[in-house]
Amino acid sequence: MNAFEGVGIALDSIRASKGRAALTILGVAIGVAVVMIIASVITGINRGVTDMVEQLGPRTFFLVRSFEGAIDVSDEERLARRRRPRLTVDEANRIAQLASIEFAVVSEYAGSRIEFENRNLESVTTAGQGPEWLSVSGGDISTGRTFTRVEAETGSLVAVVNQKLADELFGRRDPIGKRIKIAGVPYRVIGLYTPAPSLFGEDDGPQVTIPHNTFDKHIPHWRGSSVSLALSPTANVTVQTAIDDVTGALRRMRRLKPAVPNNFDLVTQDKLLEIWQDITGMFFLVMMGLSSIGLLVGGVGVVAIMMISVTERTREIGVRMALGAKRYEILWQFLVEAATLTMVGGAIGMIIGGALTAITRAVTPLPAVVPLWAIVAALCTSALTGVGFGLFPAIRASRLDPVEALRYE
DSSP states (O other): OHHHHHHHHHHHHHHHTHHHHHHHHHHHHHHHHHHHHHHHHHHHHHHHHHHHHHTTOTTOEEEESOOTTOTTOOHHHHHHHHTSOOOOHHHHHHHHTOTTEEEEEEEEEEEEEEEETTEEEEEEEEEEEOTTHHHHHOOEEEEEOOOOHHHHHHTOOEEEEEHHHHHHHHTTSOOTTOEEEETTEEEEEEEEEEOOOOTTOSOSSOEEEEEHHHHHHHSOOOTTSSOEEEEEEOTTSOHHHHHHHHHHHHHHHTTOOTTSOOSSEEEEHHHHHHHHHHHHHHHHHHHHHHHHHHHHHHHHHHHHHHHHHHHHTHHHHHHHHHTTOOHHHHHHHHHHHHHHHHHHHHHHHHHHHHHHHHHHHHHSSOOOOOOHHHHHHHHHHHHHHHHHHHHHHHHHHHTOOHHHHHHOO
16 A cells, blocks of 8 residues: 555646656656567567578578678787788689588679660679579569589579669560670660568668679689688588588688688578677667666656655655654655656657557658567666665655654744
8 A cells, every 4th residue: 555655646746747757757768668678679680680691591601701790809900910811713713512512602792884775884783693692582573593513513694683773774674684794794684673571671772693713703802801601501401511511621622730720700590690790889889878868867856856746745754753654664755756767757658669669660661679588678767767766855754753743834
């Protein structure tokens, strides 16, 4: 009953002093809303990134010259990584022949000039890919087809364009069969690529994909600067076994002694997700620090309101003590009042956070969702803010002398 009585008195106090309560409620509401919207956005981003990685195939891993995703790498180590030898096409081809590897997709990128009739586009992203590139990148060929293994091995002058490039070059015309020039060399368009649904929307710009052998022969680029290899193990081989085979094969090719560390990186999907979650975790901590400013404002408001409440109700406290109320009962009553005040702000903040989350989900591709732990954390944080900042006024009220309190006018 004391708890319910304290809640009722706190609500009466809010109604009686709307101006004083508004600052407290607003501060707590902003802090809680920020916590909820950031938690929902980060949860949505993590889910979206997980879905994107899963599109690559659950067993796909990557061989790169240097994986720059680690956030705990020193500047000295980062510089040493940049001195590593580049992954060569010959190494990629030899690794693809390993018995434990089902397929290996070599990838390399450059910016190229593309021409069609009287239209010219500069620095268009040009991807040189292996024939199984769709298995790695996801998406589909909406019109036409991709290049075959024979076309890839023979370096045929064929190209697959994405929708943005097709719109800029051909307008509403069917791109299949059209002749375009890439870096001055004529290619025949054989397919229109539609990327898989992405967390960050479609590709940033126009892109063309050609066989890697064709890319290596005809596209001006810094050889080996951006070569990477996406690998998938055979059905009867584990990912770790395939990684061990690739590691051993590449170390032998590069004649690395047993004591010398690898001068290349093999990256699994779990590692990609781990790095991403570390980044979003740091971002979340920063935003939590910012949201605590709102809670601090609300806490200062709690102290002010509760001190005023103690002063205004000094005689009432004296009467209650005279009738036998214990000091801990007075303390408990004022703590309940303070917690109720901040939880009202927390409830308003949850409504605001939920509304902003729904808007974010509706107008962006981000699958934002408020996790259950964020709701529990919001309620607990708002209640603890009230108890923490309301403790001093509550202790002061419980320590009042009954005789002096009864004489207070």
